Amino acid sequence: MRTMKDKNYFVQGAIDPVFIGEQIATHNSNHGIGAHSIFLGQVRADEKVGKHVAGIEYSAYRDMANKVFAKIREEAFEKWPLNCVHIFHSTGLVKTGELSLFVFCSSGHRKESIKAMEQIVEDIKHKVPIWKKEIMEDESVRWVQD
C-alpha cells in the first residue's frame, strides 16, 4: 500500500535537541513567519509498582501511521493559515529524559500556530497507531494501555 509519495515521520531513537535547533534555524529565510509553536514530548520516569521507568520502546503500524500523520497535517493547513508544520516521532528505544515527539508549527501570527499546535498534538495522541512499552530499571517491561 505504500506509495513513493508517502513521507516518513519517524526518527529512530530519541530526537536530538541539536536537531530541533537546526530545524528552527532553517526557517530564518521565511520572512512571512511571525510565530513558531513547538511541542516536545519527553519520556517521564514514572513509578509503577515500586519501579521507575528507564525508557520507552515505541512501535508503530508505520505505513498507516505515516498516512495518518500526513492527514493530520493536511487538516491543520485547511483549518488555519499556517506557513509550515513539521512532525517527528520516535520509534525504538527512548530513554527517560529524552525526547520522543517534536511538532513544529509556524504561522504569520501567534494565535494560529498555538491553536493548530494543540489540535495536532491531540490528533497525534488519539489517531496515530503507535504503542509504548515501558522498560523499567530492572529491565522488566510493561505495555502502556492508556
Added chain:
Amino acid sequence: MQINVIFFGVLSDVVGKNMLTIQDTDNMTDLKRKLITNYPDLIDYTYRMAVNQQMVEDNHRLFDNDIVAIMPPFAGG
C-alpha cells in the same frame, strides 16, 4: 478467500505472533469470532481494527487478501 491479520502492541504478545492468515471469512464480526476461538485471551483486551490501513467497525465486509490490523488503544507521543 484468505485474510491476512497483523497484530500490534500488547496483542502480538497475547497471540504470540505478529501475523497470521484466516481462511473463509467475509466480514469483521466473523473474523473476530474466529480469532477469539483460536486465541481466547484476546477477549480480555480492547482493540480497534483497520482494513488496508483504514479504520473500520465490526460489520465491515472483507475481500480476498485484505490486510486486517488488530490494534490496542493508541499511545503515541
